[in-house]
Amino acid sequence: MDREKITLHGVPETMLFTLYARALDSRSPAPVLGDTEAARMVPRIDYDFERAGMGRLTAAGIALRARQLDDWTRRFLLTHREATVLHLACGLDSRAHRITRLPTVRWIDVDLPEVLAIREHLLPHPAGDYRTLAASVTDEGWLEHVPADRPTVAVFEGLSMYLREEDGKRLLQRIVHRFPGGQLLFDCCNSLALRVAPLVPSLRRAGSRFQWAIDDPREPEGWAPGLRCLDALPTAALPGVERLPWPGRLSAWLTARVPGVRDMGRLLRYEFGG
Template identity: 45%
Template sequence: MAPEKVQLTEEKATLLATLYGRALDARSRHPILGDDMALEAVGRIDFDFRKTGMSPALAAAVALRDRFIDRWAAAYLATHPEATVLHLGCGLDTRFYRLAPPPTVRWYDVDYPEVVELRGRLFPERPGHRVIGSSVTDLKWLEQVPDDAPALVVAEGLVYYLHPHDGRALLRAIVDRFPGGQVVFDAMSRLGVRLQKLNRPVRKAGATLHWGIDGPGELVSIHPRLRCVSAVSAFDIGGFDRLSPPHRISAWVAGAIPGVKRSAVFYRLEF
């Protein structure tokens, strides 16, 4: 089978970095996520992944982020086995395969057409799983999704790439369409966005972060049905004992600075 060639730029190219991060974790001695599908996909793509700027330490951070959001998503599906999942900006994530939801779940992976086309060449089809090729901010794609069940919306590694007005419009449209649900995602504060040049994979991809969120109040004000049930600093998700001693110390020092600690936060909203 010939290697898959890719030509992605800006925020689309960051999916190669996160894919490589999961692959590095999978082939480490003590994997955090153990995403063997990511490792296999990297082997099938004709690309020099060293250009992504991803390192073993950053790979561990990617795996910890994925694992944390996986747990939130799994908890929701355990109590809502007939939910509709919207995996926004899915990239080359294998969350559907990792969580293996019951057949009663309808799962939609949404990303740019060229991204979902590449996904189709790398990952197998499964019942109950559909991909939609569209920018998440072109809200017409929502018309392809039934609105008769609660929705679990997962937006990992996406929100800060959106312009604020687009992100708010997306959240409003989702809340208006479904009878209820949860939205789980990671976000950066305005300080985090200002410090984006320190993020090596973002810098290497030529991507730009736009939307900084300074607390739950900015999110629940978007729609009267929204409420925040969790807001967890990235420095409080656990698992940092899996990092190398230098990176563990760096994370501890950074997490002790209040502004830095809140620069990256995981949110869980209900509506």
């Protein structure tokens, strides 16, 4: 089998860490997410996945996070039969393959051009109304390439913490202003995680840096008119934690009891518009 050589650095390299996490989960005896595309892709990539320093516990946590964001996306599509899904910073995530949807749903996977070029080689296009958009989400103007005719759910995983605060804030504002209504689904870290991240070996190896923390999930409500927080779930308390093997349950139990540590990673869900 011809393997695809990948030499990325910085934040784009981190998409290989989360891909590897989903592949490990998929190969485990009781997968949380069961992302078979991830398991299929990893052997096709020429890259030293040891750089991810990924243990089974962290992999299960990443799979739980992805599963929750999938569930929220599906829930939005149940009540919005004609909608746009804007999957930002998609990396090599096969969310568009995992979520079955009506032909009336438009799906757009967005990431940097160098990442989408790799994605094209490794992942088949899913069925339905699907396309990719090569852009930096912090650039002015990229959203003009996305039709504003439908309710839109923007889902982004493993992105917010790498953005500068002003860029993250502008991104949220642009999405809210562009579409008639919708939801924002994303993960974030808190200030404690921002301080700890420089000690994480895999992030150091990749040369990527956490820059933005959200300590109060209500704060973004003040950034754009009509933006309302619906959920803020600590990663350690996500549905499904109770079915992890005992080291995972113990770690989640301990994490949930230490103030500050509990909220180092959270999943946020906001709605806006009509």
